Amino acid sequence: MTNYSIKDIAEIAGVSVATVSRVINDNGRFSEETRKKVLKVIEETGYKMNYSAKNLRMNKSFTIGILVPDISNYFFSDVVQRLEEILFAKGYSTIICNTSRSSEKELAYLRILEGKGVDGLIVISGAEAFEFASSNAEKKIPYICIDREPKKKEDTIFISSNHYQGAFESTEELIHEGCQHPVIAMHNQKSTSAKERLKGFKDALKKNSIPFDQKQHLLAVDIEQSDFEENLLAFLKKNPSTDGIFSINDLIALELMRSLKKNQIAVPHKIKLIGFDDTAFGKYTTPSLSSVKQNADLIANYAVESLLELINKKGELGRQIIVPVSLVLRESSIS
Amino acid sequence: MTNYSIKDIAEIAGVSVATVSRVINDNGRFSEETRKKVLKVIEETGYKMNYSAKNLRMNKSFTIGILVPDISNYFFSDVVQRLEEILFAKGYSTIICNTSRSSEKELAYLRILEGKGVDGLIVISGAEAFEFASSNAEKKIPYICIDREPKKKEDTIFISSNHYQGAFESTEELIHEGCQHPVIAMHNQKSTSAKERLKGFKDALKKNSIPFDQKQHLLAVDIEQSDFEENLLAFLKKNPSTDGIFSINDLIALELMRSLKKNQIAVPHKIKLIGFDDTAFGKYTTPSLSSVKQNADLIANYAVESLLELINKKGELGRQIIVPVSLVLRESSIS
Structure with missing residues (x-):
């Protein structure tokens, strides 16, 4: 036979x-x-x-697990949606776990996904470097990190947008549009991508001979807090020459736009504004919001391709794939 | 012993x-x-x-499965996020499956969730009535429907917002603000909730002695299509007295606002506008968008409570829980 x-x-x-x-x-x-x-x-x-x-x-279970910190985040849910579609077309089902940015939950879900016998794992974003210690040494589950620095680079493939480029180009764009005192607005939680964006901002300043000074150039914000507007106004009082803001995400940018408007500070006339993520809503505001667009399609494609390679023991570990971003210019940053 | x-x-x-x-x-x-x-x-x-x-x-696996048609939808991802938080606090883990509104995928994920041994299932929205034929007659998995009509009401508990009330009150609000020719803007895909919203719109017209005529009062839209604006303008040409639009969701409302603005049709002066879902972005537009707010917290709480009752064989099957909505009035609908 x-x-x-x-x-x-x-x-x-x-x-x-x-x-x-x-x-x-x-x-x-x-x-x-x-x-x-x-x-x-x-x-x-x-x-x-x-x-x-x-x-x-x-x-083989033909099931892939996804760990996502916040499924209600525009960019994350977009990437997850695309990952699922691509995986399904390739015969894999996806189970999604939402960790609410909690390490306790993350650990719990890692064990659960392991218990459910997933063939591979996609980990999206998060503040700390990601480490996956499989409880079963014999059956190590392959995993891919998106926008999340892995603790052991040699165990995985790390995929991210070129956050540095997005921030660098946005800041240069503000400067080219005449801004002499550009500011970066960001929250305190420093994810891998937030760190890269800060670096890009600083380097654009450097290239244009503007020495970075945290007090002058970094506006720390928290849109969940009621003193958001108060903080913004206090910052502008201390730094009255602020004429451009690169905001680490669109939600902060929209909140800034609203507060500035409310206080008769004209966007883009007095302060130019660029966001990040190019959410579906930036085009509906007045002025419409300039933003950095991440290529969710390409990120999802690379992630699936790399993970399936690892599952089939073909992929080269330790690689980093950096996906270019593009600047979408609208009214908020143009003179 | x-x-x-x-x-x-x-x-x-x-x-x-x-x-x-x-x-x-x-x-x-x-x-x-x-x-x-x-x-x-x-x-x-x-x-x-x-x-x-x-x-x-x-x-017992202490795992709950969630079927969601589109995880990038604002309201769905909000409900899923809250479901996960409440379930986790009660000792249950959640695995989320995204069906991309496809019946094929839904069936596949139902079998997978069954295979993974979930203790219960939460099904969110979708166009067709939901039926869950467990492949194992001995171990029926309890399930809850949110915003999705069950085929066999006696097998489940059906939870939804009061979509009827939201549409009825929005339409009445437009009429009270002086609109004599209110219109409902909706897509063609008729989910359980869309049908209820249409019913509420029609009944508000009836109450105010405006006879409903599909050609005059129903604007069928598809924001994915490039002829969205053309269709809108053609409708307004045929129905020049249109002075208010109740939009079935915020995304359509924002797109309407943008097209109307572009064509110098003033909102709210010429046409008043109310959306549905009260997404995070309605407050950033000019004019800011009035909308119907669903109570995602309460819906998630009821869903978890009911499902755990069913799992513990205590819940009363065949019930329907209708959660009130509230009208958030902003600039787009006020004279």
């Missing part, structure tokens, strides 16, 4: 390897017709189903 | 039943201290661990 592989079975039945695996394990989606067809081929070829079924069951 | 139950063990150890189960199954989160404490009580009481562990493993 020829020794048929699962690949042969799939080829003869005219379905994917994933489908054969699902039929054998009775796990996931397939039509009754497909089931019959696959089982018929298995019978005809004498494929050693039981052993392979066990093997497959141990090794 | 007294026959101790898992509840007794939990009580003696001063932890929850869920924690005892997790320690026994070595599944999920607990500190080393908790583990020691629980195991000590088990030893002292002579609790029949093995049998119960098996039993628990068969019956």
Whole structure:
């Protein structure tokens, strides 16, 4: 008897390897017709189903876990939505876990995803460097980090937008539009991407011979706090020559725009403004909001491609993939 | 020897039943201290661990599945975020599956969630009536529908916002503000909630002696299409007396506001506008957008409470819980 592989079975039945695996394990989606067809081929070829079924069951669930810190964040939910679509088209199902930026939750969900037997993991953003200590040393689960620095670079592939470029170009754009005292507005929580954006801002200042001074050039904000506007006005009082703000995200930019307007400080006439993320809403404000657009499609594509390579033991670990961003100019930053 | 139950063990150890189960199954989160404490009580009481562990493993995973049609939708992601927080605080983990409004995906994810052994299911929105045929007749998984009509009402508890009330009050508000020809703007996809909103709009017209005529009062829109603005202008040309629009969601309302502005049709002076969902962005536009606010907190609370009741075989099936909405008035609808 020829020794048929699962690949042969799939080829003869005219379905994917994933489908054969699902039929054998009775796990996931397939039509009754497909089931019959696959089982018929298995019978005809004498494929050693039981052993392979066990093997497959141990090794492949065709499920990928995603850890996301805040599913209500515009950019994160966009990336997750695309990841799911690409994975599904490739025969993988996605289970999403929302960690609410809590390390306790993250640990809990890591163990749960491990327990559910996911084949791989995609970790999105977060403040601390990511470490995944699999509780089962024999079966290490491959993982990919998006916008989140891995603790052990050699264990993973790190994908991120070029946050540095986005911040650098935004700041240069403000300067080219005539701003002599550009400011970066950011929250205190320093994620990997926030750090890169700050670096880009500082370097653009340096390139234009503006010495960075934290007190003059960094506006620390928290839009959740009621004293947001008060803080902004206090900062502007201390730094009356502020004429441009690069905001670390659109939500902060929109809140700044609203507060400035309310206090008769004209955008862009008195202060020019550029956000980050290019949320769906920036085009609806008056003035419309300039922003940095991340390429969620490309990020999701790279993430899936790299993870499937790692799962199939082909990918090169330790790599970093940096995806370019683009500046979308609207009314808020143009003279 | 007294026959101790898992509840007794939990009580003696001063932890929850869920924690005892997790320690026994070595599944999920607990500190080393908790583990020691629980195991000590088990030893002292002579609790029949093995049998119960098996039993628990068969019956309880302390995991809840959520099916959501579009995780990048503002309201859905808000509800999902809150569901996860409430469930986590009660000792349950949540796995989220995004169905991209596809019935094929929905079926696939239902089987996967079943395969992963979730204790219960929360189904959010969608166009068709929801039916869940468990593939294992012996172990029916309890489920809750949010904003999604169940096919078999007697199998579930149905929770939704009072979409009817939101639409009715918005339309009446437009009429009270002087609108004589209010219009409803909606997409073609008729979800459970969209149908209720249309009903509320029609009834408000009726109450104010305005006979509903589809051609005059219903503006069918699709913001994904490039002819959105063209359609709007064609509608206004045919119905020049249109002076108020109740929009089925904020995204459509914002797009309407932008197109109207672009064509020098003043909001609210010429046409008053009210949206639905009260997204974070409505307050940043000029004029700021009036909208209907759904109570995501209350919906999530009811959903978790009801689902845990069903899991513990206490809940009353066939019920419907309708959560009130509130009208947030801003500049776009006020004379």
